[in-house]
Amino acid sequence: MALNWLKKKKKAEDKEPANRENGAPTTAEQYPEEDSGRQGMQEGGILNDDRPVRQEQQAGKGKDRSRPSSRKGLFARLKQGLAKTRKILTSDIDDLFRGRRALDDEMLEQLEELLITSDIGVRTTMELVAAVAKKARKIDGPEALKQVLKEEILKLFEGLEPEKQPAAAPKPEVVMVVGVNGVGKTTTIGKLAAKATAEGKSVLIAAADTFRAAAIEQLAIWSQRAGAEIIKHRENADPAAVAFDSVHAAMARGTDLVLIDTAGRLHTRVNLMEELKKIRRSVAKNLEDAPHQILLVLDATTGQNALSQAKIFNEALGVSGLVLTKLDGTAKGGIVVSICNGLKIPLRYIGVGEGIDDLQVFDPARFVEALF
Ligand SMILES: Nc1nc2c(ncn2[C@@H]2O[C@H](COP(=O)(O)OP(=O)(O)OP(=O)(O)O)[C@@H](O)[C@H]2O)c(=O)[nH]1
Numbered sequence: 001m002a003l004n005w006l007k008k009k010k011k012a013e014d015k016e017p018a019n020r021e022n023g024a025p026t027t028a029e030q031y032p033e034e035d036s037g038r039q040g041m042q043e044g045g046i047l048n049d050d051r052p053v054r055q056e057q058q059a060g061k062g063k064d065r066s067r068p069s070s071r072k073g074l075f076a077r078l079k080q081g082l083a084k085t086r087k088i089l090t091s092d093i094d095d096l097f098r099g100r101r102a103l104d105d106e107m108l109e110q111l112e113e114l115l116i117t118s119d120i121g122v123r124t125t126m127e128l129v130a131a132v133a134k135k136a137r138k139i140d141g142p143e144a145l146k147q148v149l150k151e152e153i154l155k156l157f158e159g160l161e162p163e164k165q166p167a168a169a170p171k172p173e174v175v176m177v178v179g180v181n182g183v184g185k186t187t188t189i190g191k192l193a194a195k196a197t198a199e200g201k202s203v204l205i206a207a208a209d210t211f212r213a214a215a216i217e218q219l220a221i222w223s224q225r226a227g228a229e230i231i232k233h234r235e236n237a238d239p240a241a242v243a244f245d246s247v248h249a250a251m252a253r254g255t256d257l258v259l260i261d262t263a264g265r266l267h268t269r270v271n272l273m274e275e276l277k278k279i280r281r282s283v284a285k286n287l288e289d290a291p292h293q294i295l296l297v298l299d300a301t302t303g304q305n306a307l308s309q310a311k312i313f314n315e316a317l318g319v320s321g322l323v324l325t326k327l328d329g330t331a332k333g334g335i336v337v338s339i340c341n342g343l344k345i346p347l348r349y350i351g352v353g354e355g356i357d358d359l360q361v362f363d364p365a366r367f368v369e370a371l372f
C-alpha cells in the first residue's frame with residue numbers, strides 16, 4: 001500500500017508547483033503583470049524587479065479598508081475564509097467512504113490526493129497519510145478519519161509556539177516586517193498598529209519602503225487609521241536611515257512599539273536582501289537587541305511558492321515569525337499546515353481580509369476546528 005502512494009507521490013510532485021490541477025489560481029491569473037517577477041524570486045533573482053506598480057497602490061487610494069470586512073466574529077470569519085478547504089476535507093472525505101466502511105489502500109490514495117489538493121504539500125501529506133495508515137484499523141467511517149486528521153495536524157503545530165515574551169516587553173519593541181511585493185506588508189503593519197493602539201500602546205511606524213512615494217502615502221493613511229505616529233523621509237531616501245531615525249525617535253519619546261515597513265522590491269541595482277540587512281544593522285546601532293522580531297509576510301494565495309520565499313528570507317535574515325495573509329477568498333487553508341511543518345518557524349498572525357481588524361493571532365486549535 002505504502003508503495004502505491006509513494007509511486008503516486010512522484011506524479012503529485014510534478015503536479016504541485018504549478019498548482020493548477022487543484023483549481024488554485026496561478027500568480028499569472030491573479031497579478032498578470034507580476035508573474036515574471038515572482039518567477040525571478042523563485043530563481044533567487046529578486047533584484048531585477050522593475051515591474052509596474054499596481055495602479056490602486058500607486059494612487060495610494062482604493063476602497064476604504066478601515067472598516068471591518070464583516071461584523072461576524074473572528075471564528076466565523078476564519079471559517080468563511082477556509083470554506084474551500086473545508087469542502088475538500090469534509091464532504092470529499094464523506095464521499096471517500098460512500099458505500100465502504102473500512103479504510104483501504106485505494107481510499108488512502110484518494111485521501112492523499114485530497115490533501116494535496118488543499119495545498120497541504122507533498123511532504124506533509126505523506127506524513128499525514130502515513131499516520132492515518134497506521135491507525136487505519138480503528139478508522140471505521142468519515143468522522144473517525146477526520147478526528148485522526150485533526151489530531152495529526154495539531155501535532156504538526158506542536159513545538160512551533162513563538163518564544164515566550166520576556167515578562168517586561170522591550171521598550172521600544174522593534175518589529176521589522178519583510179516580504180516580496182504585494183504580499184500585504186503595509187496592510188499588516190496597519191492592522192498590527194491598530195491592534196497595539198487598541199491595547200493602549202503607543203506605536204510609531206517607520207516608512208522604510210522608500211521605493212516609491214505612493215508606498216509612503218499608503219502607510220501614512222494606515223498610521224492615521226490606527227492612531228499611530230509615522231516617521232517618513234522623501235521618496236528614494238535611504239531606508240536604513242528612516243529605520244535608524246524611527247528607533248531614535250521612539251527611544252526619545254518613550255514609544256512602546258516600532259513597526260518598520262520595508263520594500264518588497266527595489267531598483268534593479270540594489271540587492272533587496274542586502275538592503276534589509278542594512279536596515280537591521282542600522283536599527284541595532286541605536287538599540288542593541290533590536291529588531292526584536294523580523295516578521296515575514298507570505299501571501300496564502302501563492303500556495304507552495306510561499307514556502308520557497310520563506311526559505312530565501314530566512315536564510316538571509318533569520319525570520320522570527322510568519323504572517324500569512326489573504327486566507328480569505330481563494331486561498332486554500334492547507335498551506336498553513338504545509339508552511340508550519342515545512343519551515344519550523346512560528347506562524348504568528350493570519351490575515352483574513354483587507355479591513356483593519358482582519359488580522360488574527362494564529363491559534364492552531366481554532367484553526368484546525370475551522371478546517372473541518
Ligand atoms: N483579501 C485580502 N487582501 C489582503 C490581505 N492583506 C493584504 N491584502 C491586500 O493585498 C494588496 C497588497 O497589500 P499591501 O499591504 O500593499 O502589500 P505590500 O506587501 O505592502 O506590497 P508592496 O509595498 O508593493 O511590496 C492590497 O490590495 C491589500 O488590501 C488579506 O488578508 N486579505
Ligand SMILES: [Mg+2]
Binds near residue numbers: 185186187209262
Ligand atoms: Mg507596502
